[in-house]
Amino acid sequence: MQVWAVANQKGGVGKTTTVVTLAGLLAEVGYKVLLVDLDPHGSLTSYFRYDPDELEHSVYDLFEQLQVEPERTRGLILDTNREGVDLMPASTALATLERRAVGKEGMGLQVAKALATQKQSYDFALIDSPPVLGVLMVNALAACNHLLVPVQTEFLALKGLQRMIRTIEMVNRARRNKLEYTIVPTFYDRRTQASVSSLRELHRLYEENISSAVVPIDTKFRNASLKGLVPSSLDAGSRGVHAYAKLLRNLLERRRQGKVDG
Known part of the structure; x- marks a missing residue:
């Protein structure tokens, strides 16, 4: 199972x-996908119409005891409205985890252990990470084969990216295998000088790690969210979906060439 984490400290x-x-795009070509929501805000969970305030069981359960059991992990997984895509949801209890994790050993590997128990059931796991460096982001980075770093094409987002790069460097000092990452420019508007100059600066600073796929501002994303649908189900021909399809082709090609571990 390939594990991709999506993270940024902004x-x-x-x-x-x-x-x-x-x-959605992975499911369209026949892959079985598990989504993991590690953000206490639960945006991914809410996207598929589950309420993080009401869920009895969530990814939080993985941190209640260090022993990860396959059946218990499987019991946390929910269906989504997209065939081929399942969800391990977040609950608002995750917001208390940082305080509870203080002084406890092994808390940074719980998600990796849980995903290992499900590797025969899924081709991919995609992790939505919180925008804060803590035990939840550490779990995401420890579990993944490849990291995607979406970066809004505007000046303040570039400053935030520097913090994320420092975190990746810190993680790589502790990992046996170097964590490869791809920077994904988002919210691009070619009509504005701010977007154009920010994209140029991203290429100047991070040419080896930046995706050639640039995700534009696209209201179809908002429309898909309002309906709780993956964007390609709502409008497969939208500019935003085309950008992500290009990104996915590039990632799968890297995987085929062995440049993405797993």
């Missing part, structure tokens, strides 16, 4: 949209 950059859109 909110509002398109993390959940990236997860949902890629999941």
